[in-house]
Amino acid sequence: MELYKDTESLVFKEGNKKYSIKFFRVYYPKRYEIRALDKKVRDDIYEFKNGVSFDKFLIEIKDWLIEKYGIYQLNRIVFLPIPASNKKVNEKRYKKFCELLCEDLKIENGYSYISMKENNSPNHLKNDVKAKKYEFILNEDRLRGKRLIVFDDILTSGKTFYSLATTLDGLNCKIRLAIFLARTIKEEDYVEEYFTIYK
Template sequence: MAQIDNNLKKQLAKPQTWFCKYFPKRIRNVGEKEIADRQMVYDFKDGRSFEAVAQMTAASMQEQYGESCKNIVFVQVPASTSPKNELRYKDFCERVCELTGAINGYEHVRVIGGRLAIHENRKMEKEIRKVHIIDFDEDWFSGKSVVTFDDVITRGITWATYADQLENLGAHVIGGIFLAKTHYKVNRQ
């Protein structure tokens, strides 16, 4: 496994909550629930079904943080392009904050472009992908407690890197919430 630096390990040790398992399309021996969960992820990514996900996210935040929600910034891990980011997260973040009283951080993070980067996949093979460049409202995040949201977490490296970026701006990331966690094996009983 590739070496993960200490800053990312620190982020990965923080609380992470996800609501369902995501099995990539190539995993075929899944049941009806797994297929429905996969469809929910697709629908969320396409800007549909955000209300159900906002309800789950708000309930999770209220359970974990209670009245402290009003002092927490809720912010997305941005999608790969500005249009996808707006489609997926603008109304969603607004709704979660409406339900919890949290501070909406959506407007303080923008996707401004892309560049090529080398990524390692789960088999540790290297591949070149276009990654997005994020612009932060740097001063705004300083001193704030933050909960992040992303649609799917696999290994957590993207999320940990993003959380580390926020902390480098002076924020304190207290956890991450995800619609789904990627799984590759179906456990049947």
């Protein structure tokens, strides 16, 4: 299976691990002055994160996957969302989205296979992000040795994704693709990234 068309390569600085990634938008945090179109993108992402509306992204991601890879190449893939830190927020943000996407694509829904330990809330904008540790609770029997599409709303420092990818390595999982709604656009005051992206 070759999920590498029309994607970029995310290479982690630590260990030089490489992943194929796709993101659909760029995202500016609230502290930045931005134009109306960028604000609309940000509002759409907030609506997704708050569980208000996800239809636009659902259709776009589904259509992109079908166009690029076809249903047959997605066979035996698990769709695994990186969970929000809070169980209630996680359910609101991802449960229905994953159900509908996986049903339409006829792929395995990994929503219930993963959660984040409590008191693990992501804090991407703090200077101590490098010290932040993300710990996941995984259904190891369901995930061991599987091929995965990992999904998250925003790629910022890369810390959360790297933590999960490292954990999944221990289960002999293969991350074939990582999908993000958007990549954060950062200014000079931002914390150092964990990764480099290559076209």
